[in-house]
Amino acid sequence: MSEGSRERIFSRLHAASRQTSTPDSQPPGLPILEYSRKEKIEKLKTLMEAMRTEVYICSVKNWENNLAEILRQRNVKSLLYAPQTDIGQALENYWENASGQALQLIPYENDIEQFKETVFNVDAGITSAAGAIAETGALILWPSEKEPRLMSIVPSIHIAVLKADTIHNTLLDAMQKENWPERIPTNIVLVSGPSKTADIEMTLAFGVHGPKALIVLILED
Amino acid sequence: MRRYPEKPQKVYYFGTCLVDMMYPEAGMAGIKLIQREGVKVIYPLRQTCCGQPAYNSGFPDEAKTVARKQIELFTENFPIVVPSGSCAGMMRHHYPKLFANDPDSERAINFSKNIYELSEFLVHVLDVKLEDRGDPINVTWHSSCHALREMRTTEDSKLLIRGLKNVNLIELQNETECCGFGGTFAIKQPAISAAMVKDKTDDIRQTGSARFISGDCGCMMNISGALQHDKVQIDGQHLAEFIWERINDNPSTG
Amino acid sequence: MTIHQQVDFDDNVSRALNDSQLIKNTKAAMGTLVAKRKAIFPDETEIEQLRTLGNALKQKALSKLPQLLEQLEEKCIQNGIKVHWAETTSEANHQVLDIMRSHGATSLVKGKSMVSEEMELNAFLQKNGIEALETDLGEFIIQLNHEKPTHIIVPAIHKNKDQISKIFHEKIPNTPYTEDVAELTAIARKILRKKFNEAEIGLSGVNFAVAETGTLCLVENEGNGRMCTTVPGVHIALMGLEKVVEKLEDLPPLLRLLTGSATGQLITTYVNMITTARKQGEKDGPKEVHLIILDNGRSQIFADPDRRQTLQCIRCGTCLSHCPVYNRIGGHAYGYTYPGPIGKILNPQVEGLKAAGVLATASSLCNSCEEVCPVKIQIPDLIRRIRNESYSKDPASTMEGHGYKRNLLETLTWKVWEKINTYPVINAVGLKILSVLGIKLPQIGPLKNWTRYRATPELAPKSLHELVKHHGVDHE
DSSP, X not given: OHHHHHHHHHHHHHHHHTTOOOOSXXXXXXXXXXXXXXXXXXXXXXXXXXXXXXXXXXXXTTHHHHHHHHXXXXXXXXXXXXXXXXXXXXXXXXXXXXXXXXXXXXEOOSOXXXXXXXXXXOSEEEEEOSEEETTTTEEEEOOOSSSOGGGGTSSSEEEEEEEGGGEESSHHHHHHHTTHHHHOOSEEEXXXXXXXXXXXXXXXXXXXXXXXXXXXXXXXX | OOOOOOOOSEEEEOOOHHHHHHOHHHXXXXXXXXXXXXXXXXXXXXXXXXXXXXXXXXXXXXXXXXXXXXXXXXXXXXXXXXXXXXXXXXXXXXXXXXXXXXXXXXXXXXXXXXXXXXXHIIIIISOOOOOOOSOOEEEEEEOOHHIIIIIOOHHHHHHHHHTSTTEEEOOOTTTTSOOSOTXXXXXXXXXXXXXXXXXXXXXXXXXXXXXXXXXXHHHHHHHHHHHHHTTOOOEEEEHHHHHHHHHXXXXXOO | OOOOOOOOHHHHHHHHHTOHHHHHHHHHHHHHHHHHHHHHOOOHHHHHHHHHHHHHHHHHHHHTHHHHHHHHHHHHHHTTEEEEEESSHHHHHHHHHHHHHHTTOOXXXXXXXXXXXXXXXXXXXXXXXXXXXXXXXXXXXHHHTTOOOSSSSOTTTTSOHHHHHHHHHHHSTTOOOOOOHHHHHHHHHHHHHHHHHHOSEEEEOOSEEETTTTEEEEEESSSHHHHHHHSSSEEEEEEEGGGEESOGGGXXXXXXXXXXXXXXXXXXXXXXXXXXXXXXXXXXXOSEEEEEEEOTTHHHHHHSTTGGGGGGOOOOOHXXXXXXXXXXXXXXXXXXXXXXXXXXXXXHXXXXXXXXXXXXXXXXXXXXXXXXXXXXXXXXXXXXXXXXXXXXXXXXXXXXXXXXTOOHHHHHHHHHHHHHHHSHHHHHHHHHHHHHTTOOOOOOGGGHHHHTTSXXXXXXXXXXXXXXXXXTOBOO
């Protein structure tokens, strides 16, 4: 049934297309923006905070301390993490050595079909961010086999760890510099804050279906 | 930004059908404002209508027949000044489309390039200097949608008003919203049109102005008509007539 | 063409205009959206350049539409996404049903999709014993109340907080009455979280489909879209065939235009780019992804070089927000799937002129929509085109129902108008007679519509033609 439809649709489109000419040259693209490293961090932080993201600038040497404090303040008891990533390894090391921490590290090791209840009930999930976009204030999430997709959307708190030197000026920059067309994964998500809606009388409400809180740790130096 | 010519020796004047039938003093005031600058005004007597009513109502053939007659009258290559943003917009922006694939296509395009709305002509070509001899007055300004969005002459009109030193221009709160005329829209969707003109008249009333000024007689007919229906004593006046009155001791043009 | 129930537009308009709460809610919300758009695009030159770019990108895509669709299909299939083609909404509905049945599923969770509204998918599935649960908060609210969306972006905006609170309290079991927005949101979150958890099938729309990589791009703020497209084992994506763009790098300007125009945002909370089903070794994401590509009249629209620009629409909804008519009658009055200016041109082309041609009368041609359309669709010109077609008896016309409005009164009226304005002598003489006799515009027939709300305009005693002669103005 679909086959016949496909033929008919394309036959109409092709017939009409014969009368079309390709438009003339493209108009100028988006303005090119170049921020300094410092400006990128500033802009990202400012824009994300305006969308109720919590942004912490941390040192690459001891960001786990910041994380521990954040988790403690928020009374997070269980943290979903990806054991096969650098962050995952760092977390395992840190919490192995940390004492008196009532935190359960939960590795995402099984397929979701065997793991759903856990994912839906964990307090927080932590992922890397593959980069970020300064112009619009968004993280680039690049889920993978090691770091599954649901980690950043199901838990009520999402913590993202971002290296400062992976911040791009614009989305177009990111696409071009990192050659997205050739490397495009199953899923890329740009995230600019905790979930929100204005569907009720245009009043902004946070924490709808996605995470209620987005916490970003920007690793400097 | 439109590029304007040097002050010409002669111009054509396209009065518009509404001005011809219902607001001829406004039309005459526009002519006098141009003549005052030493420019000769030529008014081809066989002109009638730009064709917009039919063009907007689903009758393009009839519109084109009428439009062609207008184009044929304005044979020389000098400016055609129009005291209406709506009609100017029709002739400047829509004639080329109406006459696409027509033997008169080139003529229509040339014609359209010569079209100027009165305000923009007074400001950018004639650079008129106005001395206000009138008493202090509060007025508000309503722009037709086509003066605002097609001809983009609203700021020119307001500049002229602001050039009159005893006139206090109080802007509408919702200046850019349509008054609900839309030609046959007022007849075909009368209730929606009425709702729109009601908001416009409320807006005019809240400015506390004695008068509202407009560059378009369609809008004026619509808004004045609604004000009169509600027995509100605010008059509407065409910009040209208003200016002529203000700069003359004896403003009669009739 | 879809056969929808005949809509009584005049009745709808009448009821809407008398619903002061509706008008109040609508105007307030639209005012906010208009202000937000203005704030996010403060530089006029920049937004004009951006719109020009948006227009160029969509025109480029349309100029290669069949090739891009072929490329999209090829890439999707390579990536493990099943592609289905639906000529009609009925076909598309059955395709969704077949997928449901193949899994023995009796419910699905839905992200917002205007194409699914076009299909009237929910009603169709319900008739077939399947529950389609809306998860976008606005859609969730109106689904509780058995209503259709009123705006492309904010579906429940015709309701104020009190009304929504009442709906929650009355329609959701065990729900206390609350007007606190945070509380209402939390109630919805709790209910829907459970549904996301349990759902086997998730359905979504598509904002842009990238041919270069076979990527489906979706934007959202709430997170329900990601939940619907990532939690369940099956994801069904619905798109109109005009949604394809050529390259990944076409997305940044289009996304900027979409989010800026729709909600006044630099970027939505989430931009979700889906390229494959779950790959070997991945732990989550749907194992099965379907893309249903819907025609429903679009290929016919495409065939007309002037009407084709209708397909540039990126469904931002800003034309609605800026439209003085929409602001006064709200979205439901339009009757068909798409309200507002885009609805005035799209619905008649999809549903046929006889059904939806009346919508084209509901415009004063103020050009507010054209001024803000992110892809520069010349909406007023298309409204005129639809009006023309409504009266046209041209046998070469390709619009279904053309000429349906032809009637003696209007044909004669415009013929007489044409003669009067072509033969100025008739014009002058006629006017003279009328003004001498002091005849005002007759209060008959349709002209009564004028005098109901306004004083009758009067003809001047002397026309401009006469004044000009009197004042010795040159006439050649």
